[in-house]
Every structure is written in C-alpha cells, then in structure tokens.
Amino acid sequence: MTRETGHVPERRIRLSRAALRTLAPQALLVAAVALVGWSLIDTARHNLADQHIASGFGFLQQTAGFDVSQSLIAYSRSDTYGRVFLVGLANTLLISALGILLATVIGFAVGIARLSPSWVLARLAGAYVEITRNLPLLFQILFWYLLMLGVLPGPRQSLEGPLGLFLNNRGLILPQPVAGAGLEWVAAAAGGAVLAAILVGRWARARQARSGRSFPAGRVALLLMLGAPLAAFLLLGQPLALAPAELRGFNFIGGIRLVPEFVAVVAGLSFYTAGFIAEIVRAGIQAVDRGQAEAAASLGLRPGRTLQLVVIPQAMRVIVPPLTSQFLNVVKNSSLAMAVGFPDLVAVFAGTTLNQTGQAIEIIAMTMAVYLAISLLTALVMNLYNRRFQPVGR
Amino acid sequence: MHWLAVVLALGIACCGGVSTASAQATLKGIQGRGHLICGVSQGLPGFSAPNDKGEWTGLDVDFCRALAAAIFNDTAKVTFVPLSAKDRFTALQSGDIDVLARNSTWTLSRDTALGLDFPAITFYDGQGFMVRKSLKVSSALELSGASICTQTGTTTELNAADYFHAHNMTYEMVAFATNDEAIKTYDTGENGRCDAFTTDIAGLYAERLKLANPADHVVLPEVISKEPLGPAVRHGDDQWTDIVRWTHFAMVSAEELGVSSATVDAMLKSPNPEVRRLLGTEGNAGEQLGLTKDWVVRIVKQVGNYGEVFERNVGKDSRLGVARGQNALWTKGGLQYAPPIR
Known part of the structure; x- marks a missing residue:
C-alpha cells in the first residue's frame, strides 16, 4: 500500500494509476470468490449426476403425501412439497413473532421491576432473570412440554373453564367464534374509532404547540377505541356467538386448539429471551443520568411525564441495538421447536421433506436463505426504529 | 440435528x-x-x-x-x-x-x-399401531380422531396419511426427530399426549420394552404397509x-x-x-x-x-x-x- 492511495482526487472520471492499483486487487478478490463459488456449484452438480442423485428444484411441485399436525394455511397430504415449505415457514414465523412479542412484554415488565423500590419485587425479578437466562433453552422447552403432558389430564377428564374453554394434555381448546349478522358494523365502528383517535391526537398536539395547554388525548383515544365497538356490539344484539368444541371419540372436534408443542415452544422462547431483555431494559434505564430526571422534575414535570418524555427516549437509544440481537436470537432459536415435534420449517421441510426427496443441498440452502432473510428483515425494521431515538443534530 | x-x-x-x-x-x-x-x-x-x-x-x-x-x-x-x-x-x-x-x-x-x-x-416388516389397553381399542379402524406419535423422516408418516385418508378417518400426527423422543412423549402422563404410537411392527415390540409398563400396551392386529x-x-x-x-x-x-x-x-x-x-x-x-x-x-x-x-x-x-x-x-x-x- 502506498501513501497516494488515500488521496484519490474526487470527481475525476478517468481512473488514476493509484485508484487502479487499489481497485485491481479488489476486483481480483471478487473474481476469485465468484470462481470458487461457481466451481463449488459445478462440482456439486457433477457429483450428484455421477451418483444418480436427483437435483434441482423440481421436487417442489411433487406431492408431499404426509400430514402436518398444525398449519396456518390450508394443507392436505395431496399438496406439494412447495406447500409444505410455506406451511413450515408460516409456523416458524408464527412462533417467532409470538415469541418476540411475549418476550418483549415480559422482559420490559421484569426489567422495570428489577429497579422497583420494593425490595421483594426487585429480588423476585432478579431471581427470574438469573434462572431463565442461565438454563439452556432446549431444556426449558422440554420442561414446559413435559410439565404440560405430565400434569394435565387426558381429553376425557379435561379441565373445563367458562365459555367452552377446555384444557387437557392435547392442548388448550378455545371455542370457535361464529360471526352473526351485523358484525361488519362492529368492525366499522372500531375502524372509525381508531381514525377518530388519530385525529384527536393531532388536534391535541397542534393545540399544545399553539397555546401550551395540554389535553388528555391518550385517555380519550382509549375510551373511543374501546367504547365505540362495544356500543355497536351491544346495539346490534351481540352478533358474535362462541361455538364450543365437543368431545367425540379420542379428541375434541371443532373449536380452536393450541397444541402443547406450540405452547411449550412459545413459552420456552418467551421466558428465556425475556430474561435477557429484562437485563437490557434495566441497563438502558440506568444508563440515563439521574440529573436528567432531576432536571425534568425541577421544570415541574410529574414523574410519569418525566419517564415518558425524558427517561424512556434516552434509554431506548441504549436498549434497541441489543434488543435487536435478542429478536434475531428468537428467530434462530425457534428451530428448536423440532425437539418437541412442533411442525416448524426445520421439522417439516429440512426434516421430513429432505428425508423423502434426499435433496439435501437444495433444501438446506432454501432453509438457510429463509432464516437469513427473516433475520435481515428483523434487523432492518429494528434499525429503522432505532433511528427515531437518535439525537437530532441541529 | x-x-x-x-x-x-x-x-x-x-x-x-x-x-x-x-x-x-x-x-x-x-x-x-x-x-x-x-x-x-x-x-x-x-x-x-x-x-x-x-x-x-x-x-x-x-x-x-x-x-x-x-x-x-x-x-x-x-x-x-x-x-x-x-x-x-x-x-x-x-x-x-x-x-x-x-x-x-x-x-x-x-x-x-x-x-x-x-x-x-x-x-x-409392516407398519402397525400400539395403543394403551385402557383405551379398549381392538382395531386400527377405531382410531379415527386419534393423536399419533411417530418419528419424522420415515415412510411411517406417509403410510399413516395414506391409511387414514383411504378409510376416511381423521387423525393428528405428532412427529419427533428421534424415536426416543416420540416414545417418551407417548409414555408421558396418565393418558399421554398421543393415543397411539406407530412404526414398523418389530419396532413397536422393541419400543414397547422402553415403556414404564410394557404390559399396559397392546399392538393392534392391522398391518397397514409393506416394509x-x-x-x-x-x-x-x-x-x-x-x-x-x-x-x-x-x-x-x-x-x-x-x-x-x-x-x-x-x-x-x-x-x-x-x-x-x-x-x-x-x-x-x-x-x-x-x-x-x-x-x-x-x-x-x-x-x-x-x-x-x-x-x-x-x-x-x-x-x-x-x-x-x-x-x-x-x-x-x-x-x-x-x-x-x-
């Protein structure tokens, strides 16, 4: 490396010798990487052909022939392997999204509780963090799973709750909601209320900017969003019925069933990750200088407003980046679902489908691409969100 | 894995x-x-x-x-x-x-x-089913609506899908990565997560030995596939x-x-x-x-x-x-x- 390389004149179209000298090795590197990649693919293709192993993506159009216990999208045994891929993907996305949501809620609650002035609450939160983040996740998932199977009774001795709720070792069975006439008006009322709440919020902000007088926009919005649909629901004669499931033969027929595998995976992922998130939240809040809160108090802001306007925005700057990597961990860890037989992408696609078609390279590549894509997308969304909390330069 | x-x-x-x-x-x-x-x-x-x-x-x-x-x-x-x-x-x-x-x-x-x-x-060999004796089931044709434990990545899943489909019966397949996990889940709890366990018949006899009380389980007579x-x-x-x-x-x-x-x-x-x-x-x-x-x-x-x-x-x-x-x-x-x- 010569010294000139750092001083390439800007806006010159013709490449100078110095620029060429730096670019040439880089271009060579790119070419070498591309060549290695290509030779890998080419060798694999030849080897597979020599061994008479099928290759290519044609298998995605073939009939799968096996059943999947839980699917978000319509699926039967006569569907294709391509459909199996989508079923697995939807299940992976479902447990990841639910895991992220619950872990965040529990994590924030526990993290704030650790800073509570109440000694008991703070110690309990501390114990929670130490237990959940120091036990292996696979073990925790198996714990929830075997706990449910071991403690809950069989379907014929189900625990019965109100509103046609049943709990047994086949899962939690909820009644199936059945829409009556006029339900669309309830939905319309809910939509209208959300719109009205947004308008009220805007008006309140504009008024405060103009006159300095505040308006309890949050409380009004909440009242609108809960009240309007409820009023419509009651006025229209409750157009929503619940059809409870019935026990017939071995299992319950009808209703919505959350299988124990699903509950165990979501519980394991949520409680485990929440332990880490709690620590991130605690660290974030403690990173905000005490002087900030004191300054806000001296300006006459009440504690709630201080937290909302001064502490949280600054804490979020510290919280969001490590929070992102916890979210990514949830997505990747969701592949442990296979251990308890939940049909996620790894189980049905990189498992059963791989075994039946034998197309390991294609299937593993597709599965890796999916996890990479979900993770990159999560990171992108979180980075955009993080920008909101960066200090605005003036 | x-x-x-x-x-x-x-x-x-x-x-x-x-x-x-x-x-x-x-x-x-x-x-x-x-x-x-x-x-x-x-x-x-x-x-x-x-x-x-x-x-x-x-x-x-x-x-x-x-x-x-x-x-x-x-x-x-x-x-x-x-x-x-x-x-x-x-x-x-x-x-x-x-x-x-x-x-x-x-x-x-x-x-x-x-x-x-x-x-x-x-x-x-051929594929069969094992159930608890307490279920009082004597034929695989009585298994409609049952939850069935098995190992993933085998012909077992396909045969079960064919069999239940052909006889117009519903079922829930709970598939595990290994036979050990599948049999352990079948055996956990009083009534178990699954009503039945399925694999090749010789395998059923072998897996039955791993159960807490092998004598409480019975292999049904139906052979649903050629293995x-x-x-x-x-x-x-x-x-x-x-x-x-x-x-x-x-x-x-x-x-x-x-x-x-x-x-x-x-x-x-x-x-x-x-x-x-x-x-x-x-x-x-x-x-x-x-x-x-x-x-x-x-x-x-x-x-x-x-x-x-x-x-x-x-x-x-x-x-x-x-x-x-x-x-x-x-x-x-x-x-x-x-x-x-x-």
Whole structure:
C-alpha cells in the first residue's frame, strides 16, 4: 500500500494509476470468490449426476403425501412439497413473532421491576432473570412440554373453564367464534374509532404547540377505541356467538386448539429471551443520568411525564441495538421447536421433506436463505426504529 | 440435528463423496482403511442398539459383522455410526459410511432419486399401531380422531396419511426427530399426549420394552404397509453391491442347508455339492466376489446363519419375541429365499 492511495482526487472520471492499483486487487478478490463459488456449484452438480442423485428444484411441485399436525394455511397430504415449505415457514414465523412479542412484554415488565423500590419485587425479578437466562433453552422447552403432558389430564377428564374453554394434555381448546349478522358494523365502528383517535391526537398536539395547554388525548383515544365497538356490539344484539368444541371419540372436534408443542415452544422462547431483555431494559434505564430526571422534575414535570418524555427516549437509544440481537436470537432459536415435534420449517421441510426427496443441498440452502432473510428483515425494521431515538443534530 | 445435515450436504457439494473414478472402489477403500464403516440406528433394540457392555448388537449390527467377517475374518473390524432417520441417506450419499444397515425400507424413490441400491431384504416388516389397553381399542379402524406419535423422516408418516385418508378417518400426527423422543412423549402422563404410537411392527415390540409398563400396551392386529427392510449402499459400485447382496443370501443358504455356527466345521467335510460350493471347498464363489474362498465359513462361524441371527436378536431367544412369520425360509412358508450359489 502506498501513501497516494488515500488521496484519490474526487470527481475525476478517468481512473488514476493509484485508484487502479487499489481497485485491481479488489476486483481480483471478487473474481476469485465468484470462481470458487461457481466451481463449488459445478462440482456439486457433477457429483450428484455421477451418483444418480436427483437435483434441482423440481421436487417442489411433487406431492408431499404426509400430514402436518398444525398449519396456518390450508394443507392436505395431496399438496406439494412447495406447500409444505410455506406451511413450515408460516409456523416458524408464527412462533417467532409470538415469541418476540411475549418476550418483549415480559422482559420490559421484569426489567422495570428489577429497579422497583420494593425490595421483594426487585429480588423476585432478579431471581427470574438469573434462572431463565442461565438454563439452556432446549431444556426449558422440554420442561414446559413435559410439565404440560405430565400434569394435565387426558381429553376425557379435561379441565373445563367458562365459555367452552377446555384444557387437557392435547392442548388448550378455545371455542370457535361464529360471526352473526351485523358484525361488519362492529368492525366499522372500531375502524372509525381508531381514525377518530388519530385525529384527536393531532388536534391535541397542534393545540399544545399553539397555546401550551395540554389535553388528555391518550385517555380519550382509549375510551373511543374501546367504547365505540362495544356500543355497536351491544346495539346490534351481540352478533358474535362462541361455538364450543365437543368431545367425540379420542379428541375434541371443532373449536380452536393450541397444541402443547406450540405452547411449550412459545413459552420456552418467551421466558428465556425475556430474561435477557429484562437485563437490557434495566441497563438502558440506568444508563440515563439521574440529573436528567432531576432536571425534568425541577421544570415541574410529574414523574410519569418525566419517564415518558425524558427517561424512556434516552434509554431506548441504549436498549434497541441489543434488543435487536435478542429478536434475531428468537428467530434462530425457534428451530428448536423440532425437539418437541412442533411442525416448524426445520421439522417439516429440512426434516421430513429432505428425508423423502434426499435433496439435501437444495433444501438446506432454501432453509438457510429463509432464516437469513427473516433475520435481515428483523434487523432492518429494528434499525429503522432505532433511528427515531437518535439525537437530532441541529 | 440439522447442522449435521448441513455438514453432510457440504460434504457432497465440495468433496463429492465418491466420484466416478472411485465408484468401483468401496471394497478397496474398506480394505485399505482396515475396517468397515456401518451406519446404524440410534438405538432400536433387536436391530441395532448398544447392550449393557456398550457393544452394538442386533440384526442389522450382525449383518455388518458378517460383512466384516467376510472381508477381514474379524467381526471386530466394524465402526458403527448411529444415525437419525433424517440424516441416514445423506451420510451414505456423502461417503461417510460404506453401508447403511438401519432398518430402512426399500422404496422406488430411495432406489432412484436418492442414488442408492437396496441389495437384499433382511427383514420383512409392516407398519402397525400400539395403543394403551385402557383405551379398549381392538382395531386400527377405531382410531379415527386419534393423536399419533411417530418419528419424522420415515415412510411411517406417509403410510399413516395414506391409511387414514383411504378409510376416511381423521387423525393428528405428532412427529419427533428421534424415536426416543416420540416414545417418551407417548409414555408421558396418565393418558399421554398421543393415543397411539406407530412404526414398523418389530419396532413397536422393541419400543414397547422402553415403556414404564410394557404390559399396559397392546399392538393392534392391522398391518397397514409393506416394509421390506434391508441394507442400502451407494448406486454405482456393482462389486460392493454384490458383496452386500450375497452376504445375506449366503446366510439364508446356510440356514437352508443346515450350516450353523455349531455345525460349520463338520460341514466342511460334507459330500453335498451345494454345501461344498457354499463353503468354498468346491468352486470359487468367494473369489468371484473379490473375497476369499472361505468367506461363508468365516461368516457362519463368527456370526451365524440367518436363522441364528434372527432368533438371537428379534426372535424367540430375544426379549422382543417376534415370530419368524414372513421371515421364515421359503421352504417353511416364509419369504426368505436365496438364489443358488454356483
């Protein structure tokens, strides 16, 4: 490396010798990487052909022939392997999204509780963090799973709750909601209320900017969003019925069933990750200088407003980046679902489908691409969100 | 588990497992290495499972030992690699094992698209169901609506889907990565997560031994599929395929001709030309395979004939107690039949 390389004149179209000298090795590197990649693919293709192993993506159009216990999208045994891929993907996305949501809620609650002035609450939160983040996740998932199977009774001795709720070792069975006439008006009322709440919020902000007088926009919005649909629901004669499931033969027929595998995976992922998130939240809040809160108090802001306007925005700057990597961990860890037989992408696609078609390279590549894509997308969304909390330069 | 699949897939991709140039060289490779590498299950009593001394035993294990006896005259020269149902074929394709003796069903797509060959059928099996006696179910046709535990990555899932679909019954399949997880889940709790457990029938008897109270469970009479189980090898090395095929046939022929580990020494003096050809005192059958003349003597003396291996591992001398049934010799109404060695 010569010294000139750092001083390439800007806006010159013709490449100078110095620029060429730096670019040439880089271009060579790119070419070498591309060549290695290509030779890998080419060798694999030849080897597979020599061994008479099928290759290519044609298998995605073939009939799968096996059943999947839980699917978000319509699926039967006569569907294709391509459909199996989508079923697995939807299940992976479902447990990841639910895991992220619950872990965040529990994590924030526990993290704030650790800073509570109440000694008991703070110690309990501390114990929670130490237990959940120091036990292996696979073990925790198996714990929830075997706990449910071991403690809950069989379907014929189900625990019965109100509103046609049943709990047994086949899962939690909820009644199936059945829409009556006029339900669309309830939905319309809910939509209208959300719109009205947004308008009220805007008006309140504009008024405060103009006159300095505040308006309890949050409380009004909440009242609108809960009240309007409820009023419509009651006025229209409750157009929503619940059809409870019935026990017939071995299992319950009808209703919505959350299988124990699903509950165990979501519980394991949520409680485990929440332990880490709690620590991130605690660290974030403690990173905000005490002087900030004191300054806000001296300006006459009440504690709630201080937290909302001064502490949280600054804490979020510290919280969001490590929070992102916890979210990514949830997505990747969701592949442990296979251990308890939940049909996620790894189980049905990189498992059963791989075994039946034998197309390991294609299937593993597709599965890796999916996890990479979900993770990159999560990171992108979180980075955009993080920008909101960066200090605005003036 | 899936990382193993990634590594194996990369193995095929970059290093190519076995290329065409060396396709005929499996036997040479084994002889050069000094031991046979045999893929087995992660523990299925009767077929391949470690005993209390940590030694692998079972019908599939004995088949690999027979191969080692034929090649090296030493049944100890085998390395056993336990594989999950999911990873087994990839391990064979990538050349990590020489032969897969892992209660695997011979199907058309495995024979073709997977690039494998199934030289012989060492055990004729079929898929069945096991249920708790307390359910008072006496036929698989009464299983509509049941939850069923099984291992993923097997023909089991497909057969169950076909069977329930054909009989217009609903069911819920709970599929686990390993048989151990599936049977443990079936056995957890008073009524269990699953009403039934399904796999090949010999497997049902084997897995039943792992339950807390084996006597509380019953295997239903229905056999819903054909499961011809046998060793698998890579497609393309005909010499090695022949050795694997004829090792099984030699053990069946030995039983048919009354040659057992107890009688083999005396039989060396037999005037019967069929016995003489089998034991290499006449002709050179073993040399035609690339082995030695006394290859069958080695197998039978150290491992036994097919009947001995069967009874010892899955039959009346074992805890499984499976009847010979379809696995009896053809002369006794079974399906085990060996082409002539001449």
